[in-house]
Amino acid sequence: MSLSDGVHRMPIQVRFGDTDMFGHVNNAAFATYAELGRLRFLGSLDYAPGGLILARIALDFRHQLRYGSDAELETRVKRVGTTSLELDQRLLADDVVVCEMASVVVFYDYAAQRPKRVPDDLRAILEGYRERAGG
Numbered sequence: 001m002s003l004s005d006g007v008h009r010m011p012i013q014v015r016f017g018d019t020d021m022f023g024h025v026n027n028a029a030f031a032t033y034a035e036l037g038r039l040r041f042l043g044s045l046d047y048a049p050g051g052l053i054l055a056r057i058a059l060d061f062r063h064q065l066r067y068g069s070d071a072e073l074e075t076r077v078k079r080v081g082t083t084s085l086e087l088d089q090r091l092l093a094d095d096v097v098v099c100e101m102a103s104v105v106v107f108y109d110y111a112a113q114r115p116k117r118v119p120d121d122l123r124a125i126l127e128g129y130r131e132r133a134g135g
Helices: 027-044 120-132
Strands: 008-013 052-061 070-080 084-093 096-109
Touching: 008 027, 027 052, 027 070, 027 084, 027 096, 070 120
Parallel strands: none
Antiparallel strands: 008 070, 052 096, 070 084, 084 096
């Protein structure tokens, strides 16, 4: 993680089971990669992501990804709302953008079955990431 640019980076292991009969990574695997990145990013902030629910995910495929590629996922904070967090992610392989991803996660009270406010201490940290990433 580079604090200077506000981008969380993590390697992605492209597994043989992620591929399809054409030898490239199946599109469904990209949602899993995005989830791994979201959870690892929030975990790096010492936030236990148990009170989150995914509200939206969008995937824009740019290039094929193949088994054995060295892949890296970048996660940036785009926006911090009252009850939600919007993230932009990019999956790169060999320094080429393979997929651009956008997601919205809602801070959620599962007992009450409704959204809850982003905790103030976490909001301050997330806003810092957004500002450093130029969001």
